[in-house]
Amino acid sequence: MIKVITDGVGPFGIEPDMKKAKAALASLKDGSCKGNDFLGWLKLPEYIGSEEYARVKACGKKIYDNADALVVIGIGGSYLGARAALEFICSQRFNETGRKGPKVYFLGNGINAADTLQVLELVKGKSLYVNVISKSGTTLEPAVSFRIFKKYLEDTYGKEEASKRIVATTDARKGALKGLADAEGYECFVVPDNVGGRYSVLTAVGLLPLAAAGIDTDAILKGAKEAEKYCLAEREDNPALLYAAYRQAVYENGKKVEVLSVPSESVRFFAEWWKQLYGESDGKDGKGIFPASCVYTADLHSMGQYIQEGERILFETGLSFENISSKLVVPTSEDNADGLNYLAGKDFSEIYNAARDGVKKAHIDGGVPCLEIRAEKQDEVSLGELIFFFETACGISAIMSGVNPFNQPGVEAYKSNMFALLGRK
Amino acid sequence: MIKVITDGVGPFGIEPDMKKAKAALASLKDGSCKGNDFLGWLKLPEYIGSEEYARVKACGKKIYDNADALVVIGIGGSYLGARAALEFICSQRFNETGRKGPKVYFLGNGINAADTLQVLELVKGKSLYVNVISKSGTTLEPAVSFRIFKKYLEDTYGKEEASKRIVATTDARKGALKGLADAEGYECFVVPDNVGGRYSVLTAVGLLPLAAAGIDTDAILKGAKEAEKYCLAEREDNPALLYAAYRQAVYENGKKVEVLSVPSESVRFFAEWWKQLYGESDGKDGKGIFPASCVYTADLHSMGQYIQEGERILFETGLSFENISSKLVVPTSEDNADGLNYLAGKDFSEIYNAARDGVKKAHIDGGVPCLEIRAEKQDEVSLGELIFFFETACGISAIMSGVNPFNQPGVEAYKSNMFALLGRK
Numbered sequence: 001m002i003k004v005i006t007d008g009v010g011p012f013g014i015e016p017d018m019k020k021a022k023a024a025l026a027s028l029k030d031g032s033c034k035g036n037d038f039l040g041w042l043k044l045p046e047y048i049g050s051e052e053y054a055r056v057k058a059c060g061k062k063i064y065d066n067a068d069a070l071v072v073i074g075i076g077g078s079y080l081g082a083r084a085a086l087e088f089i090c091s092q093r094f095n096e097t098g099r100k101g102p103k104v105y106f107l108g109n110g111i112n113a114a115d116t117l118q119v120l121e122l123v124k125g126k127s128l129y130v131n132v133i134s135k136s137g138t139t140l141e142p143a144v145s146f147r148i149f150k151k152y153l154e155d156t157y158g159k160e161e162a163s164k165r166i167v168a169t170t171d172a173r174k175g176a177l178k179g180l181a182d183a184e185g186y187e188c189f190v191v192p193d194n195v196g197g198r199y200s201v202l203t204a205v206g207l208l209p210l211a212a213a214g215i216d217t218d219a220i221l222k223g224a225k226e227a228e229k230y231c232l233a234e235r236e237d238n239p240a241l242l243y244a245a246y247r248q249a250v251y252e253n254g255k256k257v258e259v260l261s262v263p264s265e266s267v268r269f270f271a272e273w274w275k276q277l278y279g280e281s282d283g284k285d286g287k288g289i290f291p292a293s294c295v296y297t298a299d300l301h302s303m304g305q306y307i308q309e310g311e312r313i314l315f316e317t318g319l320s321f322e323n324i325s326s327k328l329v330v331p332t333s334e335d336n337a338d339g340l341n342y343l344a345g346k347d348f349s350e351i352y353n354a355a356r357d358g359v360k361k362a363h364i365d366g367g368v369p370c371l372e373i374r375a376e377k378q379d380e381v382s383l384g385e386l387i388f389f390f391e392t393a394c395g396i397s398a399i400m401s402g403v404n405p406f407n408q409p410g411v412e413a414y415k416s417n418m419f420a421l422l423g424r425k
Numbered sequence: 426m427i428k429v430i431t432d433g434v435g436p437f438g439i440e441p442d443m444k445k446a447k448a449a450l451a452s453l454k455d456g457s458c459k460g461n462d463f464l465g466w467l468k469l470p471e472y473i474g475s476e477e478y479a480r481v482k483a484c485g486k487k488i489y490d491n492a493d494a495l496v497v498i499g500i501g502g503s504y505l506g507a508r509a510a511l512e513f514i515c516s517q518r519f520n521e522t523g524r525k526g527p528k529v530y531f532l533g534n535g536i537n538a539a540d541t542l543q544v545l546e547l548v549k550g551k552s553l554y555v556n557v558i559s560k561s562g563t564t565l566e567p568a569v570s571f572r573i574f575k576k577y578l579e580d581t582y583g584k585e586e587a588s589k590r591i592v593a594t595t596d597a598r599k600g601a602l603k604g605l606a607d608a609e610g611y612e613c614f615v616v617p618d619n620v621g622g623r624y625s626v627l628t629a630v631g632l633l634p635l636a637a638a639g640i641d642t643d644a645i646l647k648g649a650k651e652a653e654k655y656c657l658a659e660r661e662d663n664p665a666l667l668y669a670a671y672r673q674a675v676y677e678n679g680k681k682v683e684v685l686s687v688p689s690e691s692v693r694f695f696a697e698w699w700k701q702l703y704g705e706s707d708g709k710d711g712k713g714i715f716p717a718s719c720v721y722t723a724d725l726h727s728m729g730q731y732i733q734e735g736e737r738i739l740f741e742t743g744l745s746f747e748n749i750s751s752k753l754v755v756p757t758s759e760d761n762a763d764g765l766n767y768l769a770g771k772d773f774s775e776i777y778n779a780a781r782d783g784v785k786k787a788h789i790d791g792g793v794p795c796l797e798i799r800a801e802k803q804d805e806v807s808l809g810e811l812i813f814f815f816e817t818a819c820g821i822s823a824i825m826s827g828v829n830p831f832n833q834p835g836v837e838a839y840k841s842n843m844f845a846l847l848g849r850k
Contacts, residue, residue: 076726095521109723112689113753113773141722143763147756180762256736257715264537276727283731290682292717298534301501302701306708308835311681328538331572337605338568342849348538358842410733417783424767
């Protein structure tokens with residue numbers, strides 16, 4: 001079970017409004033909240049029993065067995081969840097280790113020639129599959145990227161074989177990509193109408209690339225199912241209620257920036273996924289907590305100074321794991337030149353925990369309210385729990401703040417300027 | 426030459442105090458500013474002519490020629506500069522491409538067993554060199570990591586050969602690592618006394634790993650030398666003066682968070698280097714701009730909503746390149762399913778620039794002052810220019826804010842707690 005530890009807020013005399021948090025949760029559950037046409041994510045733990053999920057696993061296995069390389073084309077919510085999960089489970093070096101299954105390249109998340117050409121070079125001569133993920137099929141970055149890889153596949157394998165190597169995750173019925181996929185005979189998976197991009201990792205959007213990479217997606221969904229039990233319940237230790245209520249309370253006390261600290265580089269992109277989830281849900285109508293992240297202990301040696309002594313506009317949420325599965329102890333040194341023999345034989349996890357607890361105390365002393373989130377292990381089950389937990393808490397938090405947690409009206413502003421500059425008729 | 430474009434601040438009626446900026450620059454140059462025992466970085470463009478730099482290149486070439494793998498052990502300023510530069514030049518996939526020279530693994534920047542064990546597995550059976558970077562040799566994370574890799578090298582190659590495969594970048598005369606290096610006969614390079622960690626990338630700290638990876642370090646230093654000319658000059662278009670003066674002006678107008686947006690994933694770690702430089706220099710005495718970063722266009726689909734419509738505590742600094750060397754155009758599509766044929770034949774850089782300009786206009790309309798920094802190309806020379814430019818502007822900016830740009834008194838707070846928890850006598 002995900003735990004939220006709140007004793008680092010008490011010293012600031014800040015009290016959460018648990019009643020308001022419970023009302024927000026109730027409005028999520030009974031569908032009376034703002035944006036209630038986007039509550040499909042609440043049911044996603046059930047996806048495990050669906051016919052489509054069986055197809056996700058079969059298609060994933062086909063790619064796992066047959067591909068040397070998988071290019072995943074998507075942006076925003078069609079990108080961050082799968083990458084976050086892949087790094088969470090396989091580390092940031094997911095393409096460098098001896099992991100079985102295809103190398104995975106995320107593209108269509110920018111407009112960068114060098115990046116695209118580099119991947120084209122890397123997949124040359126390899127058995128390549130492409131998963132293009134776009135609700136509409138007209139979002140600029142993935143659409144341009146897909147044009148390039150569609151052409152590459154057709155030039156390399158011929159049109160018929162190419163159409164077997166392209167999998168589209170898109171609208172169930174309409175849109176440019178759905179039309180093309182039907183015409184060309186691509187296997188299709190659905191971006192549901194009632195699940196926003198940033199809440200879509202537990203659909204085919206996130207699960208197909210993960211299955212293709214050999215990740216145990218069943219375990220992720222089981223974790224989400226587990227979290228559903230305690231995140232939707234009106235109990236005192238419901239971590240989603242606690243996290244939402246406390247973050248809103250510190251925000252109302254002038255802490256406008258939340259730093260999510262994560263315990264290793266492999267969790268960096270999970271924090272990026274969290275940034276989209278919270279930033280896009282909270283950040284509207286001139287309000288919302290600005291989401292930032294740090295990777296510890298590395299960033300204690302870069303951002304640590306600011307957090308300790310800069311503008312007091314911050315609060316911190318520390319994510320860590322109760323049980324670290326990899327064991328490694330500090331070796332004894334004959335010379336003891338570094339003076340660290342008093343640590344000899346200590347496990348890395350013990351040292352990390354001392355750093356974590358020392359940081360928390362220091363930051364509280366420095367005027368930074370600290371929340372802690374503890375998951376059990378850095379594995380698939382905990383990942384599923386964390387995803388459902390953060391999604392639920394995000395909904396509660398945004399409802400408490402009075403905004404619609406599920407829209408993103410501000411995202412269009414730059415696009416219309418850009419399209420005007422590009423001369424779209 | 427680096428250019429700073431300030432027309433995105435004017436609409437907010439914010440005026441920079443150029444006189445104060447010039448006085449701050451003068452105090453940097455004449456050594457009358459706070460922290461003036463740490464001004465050695467101002468002379469680092471001259472490092473190219475030094476005897477030590479010739480040794481850096483020779484040692485780098487030896488590693489480049491003989492190593493399959495290089496483990497670089499360091500944290501904070503002994504880590505971020507080299508990684509930022511390597512990704513800037515070779516992309517974030519620096520170990521996945523067919524690049525000649527050793528794979529490079531950055532360790533000692535955390536306390537994570539899985540990460541350490543993964544690298545131990547990856548280097549097994551490979552010709553391994555280690556560059557350990559620590560002024561004192563007693564900083565916990567790199568010291569623990571070095572214990573492990575020293576033991577691995579000695580177990581694998583024997584003590585004598587191991588000592589030829591370890592290179593120490595450390596204090597010139599004193600400290601635990603220097604003592605050990607002298608006793609064991611490691612080749613040594615210097616972390617100068619008058620250069621702080623976050624300003625040290627243009628010493629052996631950053632340049633040795635880069636030379637070993639096959640990067641043209643001469644070109645980086647030449648870029649820095651070029652930037653020295655215009656960043657230390659009292660001219661109206663001095664970009665360091667402009668950037669420092671404008672960021673302080675928007676800060677004084679209540680914009681407490683700066684979002685540095687960078688144009689691709691390969692520049693993500695350059696932004697991490699920037700975060701340390703600015704966060705650690707500015708963030709003290711209860712003041713300073715909180716440094717955050719985004720990777721565009723990806724993060725327009727995650728953080729874009731917040732930037733457009735969230736709390737109006739932000740300003741944005743957009744980094745981009747004038748000339749994109751990789752060329753790629755949007756292919757024509759027969760079906761035109763995505764409706765993007767009006768972009769067919771357009772170069773990626775043209776589309777990126779339209780996105781960049783569209784974003785700037787949208788964010789200004791949304792109440793976010795926007796600065797732009799333009800470098801010529803994403804190459805070694807521009808990297809050197811950017812490094813010296815950002816360092817100089819950082820010094821000016823912190824002096825304008827009234828803080829010592831070169832100390833980091835808050836970094837010790839968590840360490841003493843941690844060591845107490847670990848039972849250090």
